[in-house]
Amino acid sequence: MNYSTAIWxxxxxxxxxxxxxxxxxxxxxxxxxxSTILLFVAAAIALNIAYHxxxxxGKQNGVYQTINVCQxxxxxxxxTMNVEIGIQLDALSVMMLVxxxxxxxxxxxxxxxxxxGEERYCNYFSYLGLFTFSMLGLxxxxxxxxxxxxxxxxxxxxxxxxxxxxxxxxxxAAAKKAFIVTRFADxxxxxxxxxxxxxxxxxxxxxxxxxxxxxxxxxxxxITASSFLGMSTLTWALVLIFIGGAGKSAMLPLHIWLPDAMxxxxxxxxxxxxxxxxxxxxxxxxxxxxxxxxxxxxxNIVAYVGTASALFAAIIACTQTDIKRVLAYSTMSQxxxxxxxxxxxxxxxxxxxGYSAALFHLFTHAFFKSLLFLCAGAxxxxxxxxxxxxxxxxxxxMPITHIAFLIACLAIAGVPPFAGFFSKEEILSAxxxxxxxxxxxxxxxxxxxxxxxxxxxxxxxxxxxxxxxxHHRGEGTITMKLPLIILMLCAAxxxxxxxxxxxxxxxxxxxxxxxxxxxxxxxxxxxxxxxxAALFYFKQSDKPDKIAxxxxxxxxxxxxxxxxDELYLFITKxxxxxxxxxxxxxxxxNIIDGCMNGVxxxxxxxxSSIKNMQSGKVQQYAxxxxxxxxxxxxxxxxxxx
Amino acid sequence: MTVGLTHIIVVSTVLFFxxxxxxxxxxxxxxxxxxxxxxxxxVNINFVAFNKYLYPDKMDGIFFSIFIIAxxxxxxxxxxxxxxxxxxxxxxxxxxxxxxxxx
Numbered sequence: 001m002n003y004s005t006a007i008w009x010x011x012x013x014x015x016x017x018x019x020x021x022x023x024x025x026x027x028x029x030x031x032x033x034x035s036t037i038l039l040f041v042a043a044a045i046a047l048n049i050a051y052h053x054x055x056x057x058g059k060q061n062g063v064y065q066t067i068n069v070c071q072x073x074x075x076x077x078x079x080t081m082n083v084e085i086g087i088q089l090d091a092l093s094v095m096m097l098v099x100x101x102x103x104x105x106x107x108x109x110x111x112x113x114x115x116x117g118e119e120r121y122c123n124y125f126s127y128l129g130l131f132t133f134s135m136l137g138l139x140x141x142x143x144x145x146x147x148x149x150x151x152x153x154x155x156x157x158x159x160x161x162x163x164x165x166x167x168x169x170x171x172x173a174a175a176k177k178a179f180i181v182t183r184f185a186d187x188x189x190x191x192x193x194x195x196x197x198x199x200x201x202x203x204x205x206x207x208x209x210x211x212x213x214x215x216x217x218x219x220x221x222x223i224t225a226s227s228f229l230g231m232s233t234l235t236w237a238l239v240l241i242f243i244g245g246a247g248k249s250a251m252l253p254l255h256i257w258l259p260d261a262m263x264x265x266x267x268x269x270x271x272x273x274x275x276x277x278x279x280x281x282x283x284x285x286x287x288x289x290x291x292x293x294x295x296x297x298x299x300n301i302v303a304y305v306g307t308a309s310a311l312f313a314a315i316i317a318c319t320q321t322d323i324k325r326v327l328a329y330s331t332m333s334q335x336x337x338x339x340x341x342x343x344x345x346x347x348x349x350x351x352x353x354g355y356s357a358a359l360f361h362l363f364t365h366a367f368f369k370s371l372l373f374l375c376a377g378a379x380x381x382x383x384x385x386x387x388x389x390x391x392x393x394x395x396x397x398m399p400i401t402h403i404a405f406l407i408a409c410l411a412i413a414g415v416p417p418f419a420g421f422f423s424k425e426e427i428l429s430a431x432x433x434x435x436x437x438x439x440x441x442x443x444x445x446x447x448x449x450x451x452x453x454x455x456x457x458x459x460x461x462x463x464x465x466x467x468x469x470x471h472h473r474g475e476g477t478i479t480m481k482l483p484l485i486i487l488m489l490c491a492a493x494x495x496x497x498x499x500x501x502x503x504x505x506x507x508x509x510x511x512x513x514x515x516x517x518x519x520x521x522x523x524x525x526x527x528x529x530x531x532x533a534a535l536f537y538f539k540q541s542d543k544p545d546k547i548a549x550x551x552x553x554x555x556x557x558x559x560x561x562x563x564x565d566e567l568y569l570f571i572t573k574x575x576x577x578x579x580x581x582x583x584x585x586x587x588x589x590n591i592i593d594g595c596m597n598g599v600x601x602x603x604x605x606x607x608s609s610i611k612n613m614q615s616g617k618v619q620q621y622a623x624x625x626x627x628x629x630x631x632x633x634x635x636x637x638x639x640x641x
Numbered sequence: 642m643t644v645g646l647t648h649i650i651v652v653s654t655v656l657f658f659x660x661x662x663x664x665x666x667x668x669x670x671x672x673x674x675x676x677x678x679x680x681x682x683x684v685n686i687n688f689v690a691f692n693k694y695l696y697p698d699k700m701d702g703i704f705f706s707i708f709i710i711a712x713x714x715x716x717x718x719x720x721x722x723x724x725x726x727x728x729x730x731x732x733x734x735x736x737x738x739x740x741x742x743x744x
Contacts, residue, residue: 615740616739616740616741617736617737618673618736619736622664622665626661
């Protein structure tokens with residue numbers, strides 16, 4: 001099959017962005033429909049490509065091929081150092097293409113109803129187009145520099161969408177925070193890219209991987225031989241790249257922007273901050289996994305950061321009362337799962353179970369987490385509040401949302417046969433085979449996950465009878481219900497896809513099975529979490545408050561997100577501000593400005609002392625003139641000769 | 642006694658400094674203009690004299706002085722126009738009353 005249609009997947013969202021951005025006047029009323037149709041076409045092409053790639057001709061001799069669809073020469077630094085822009089399809093990219101276009105389509109569809117009547121309706125859809133384009137550019141990137149550019153582009157579209165309601169100061173602050181934190185992390189990514197490319201003379205993924213996996217090559221020897229602060233150059237490069245990924249994927253300690261990013265419109269949270277952009281870090285590590293696999297130190301860092309984030313976020317999620325923030329922390333926790341699954345994985349088919357499991361979880365998570373966010377959006381649309389205490393007893397009022405939310409919660413809690421069960425089992429068994437500590441923490445986290453997700457579910461849909469009867473607007477339009485139903489079906493069924501037969505670390509498909517005996521413990525823990533949540537939150541009671549009071553210190557710490565924000569503020573405001581910014585301001589004020597003021601002062605002093613020569617009297621000027629001539633005469637005749 | 646080059650140069654020098662004196666001391670702009678004409682004429686005398694005594698077979702100096710006379714005529718026209726305008730705005734042709742140039 002000819003894969004050149006892939007270019008249209010990229011161009012359609014770009015066209016959407018450009019046309020809606022420029023033709024705001026003319027497309028104002030049909031903006032939503034217009035961009036949804038474009039996205040629908042893009043998603044159809046992506047599904048078609050995925051079908052052909054995975055089922056028809058992508059696999060040759062039992063290995064999934066890497067296909068370079070198109071390449072465009074963009075910059076050339078030296079003979080060997082070129083930057084190209086292009087589309088490269090491998091199993092990972094094709095899978096991501098499907099996820100991004102499909103979730104984006106669902107979000108477009110949902111936004112039709114959700115954003116109706118917004119003043120900046122047209123802008124909203126054009127930003128969504130920009131985001132989709134840049135995310136697709138990221139997943140099909142042929143080289144690290146293209147990936148970096150798209151990486152920044154998704155950052156800016158995330159910034160624009162978080163700050164969409166820019167009348168709210170909190171939204172502006174959240175947008176700035178997200179941009180600055182991820183940008184700070186991207187500095188690490190850039191340095192990592194430069195180190196890797198400097199040592200391998202290429203930005204190209206394939207070349208880098210080929211050079212570095214060949215242990216005889218001079219690049220490999222030089223990059224592993226030299227060391228700095230006890231780690232080799234390769235480890236440093238990979239750790240720096242991982243810092244970039246951790247910033248985008250909200251890993252500890254760069255996660256602070258994600259909960260605040262919930263200021264954006266809820267469908268945006270579903271698309272960007274749950275399903276696609278935040279998993280870019282996982283994608284990055286997966287894309288360079290062959291290189292990560294060489295370096296045990298870097299991979300261990302990935303594993304432990306992932307584990308810590310998963311547990312940390314799960315504990316915080318139990319105490320938050322804003323439903324979107326709970327979902328944000330749960331996203332962070334699930335991405336932590338993906339990260340440590342990559343971290344405990346090895347390179348190879350069966351040994352690379354963690355790799356497949358991580359991407360499987362990315363895949364299933366995209367469906368059930370975006371579903372959760374869209375349900376939350378529907379609830380917020382009805383209740384006009386993000387706080388749990390304003391909800392409760394909504395199950396009669398919004399039956400479809402209720403069922404969808406329940407299925408998504410079961411999926412994330414890892415209850416069979418829903419999607420999350422399969423991917424989580426694979427992750428747990430990968431962890432069990434390689435690192436027992438991580439396995440135990442992951443089990444604990446999965447119990448907590450089940451607890452807080454069902455805390456959310458019961459608080460929204462059961463708990464107490466719904467009080468505000470004065471507005472019965474129901475669940476919203478058909479375009480809001482349709483994506484919920486589609487995603488609900490996906491969240492229930494995508495787990496049955498034999499994922500490791502499609503995506504694996506070395507592109508050799510393999511068969512992985514779930515052992516019933518192994519899954520008893522995680523499922524039991526999940527059910528235990530659900531039971532606990534039911535006990536506390538099924539009916540309105542004072543039990544949660546009692547528990548909170550008895551665990552006062554821990555509860556309060558978790559409620560305040562373990563004071564990480566405060567720590568950042570302390571570091572930035574107290575330390576950086578006092579030690580760097582203030583001296584810098586002093587130098588700027590006294591030395592730099594001093595020089596400028598000095599020049600100005602000298603000039604004005606001289607001019608004020610000679611300004612009386614400018615008397616306006618013609619005869620005086622004539623006198624100067626003659627004096628000048630006389631002086632010239634004397635100079636020419638006597639001095640100069 | 643024959644009139645030599647020196648005599649003529651002395652006359653022109655005297656004429657020049659009379660003009661300069663007038664330019665610096667007189668406050669009436671018309672008088673100042675006349676003083677300038679005196680200075681120009683002293684230069685003309687120099688040109689003609691040098692031409693006659695040093696290069697009698699050439700005409701350059703004479704042409705140059707004719708050129709200067711023409712320019713002086715134009716200059717006088719311009720100067721008088723300026724003076725008239727100044728008189729209209731300032732009601733005076735005293736040079737000390739016109740010090741607007743310093744602004």
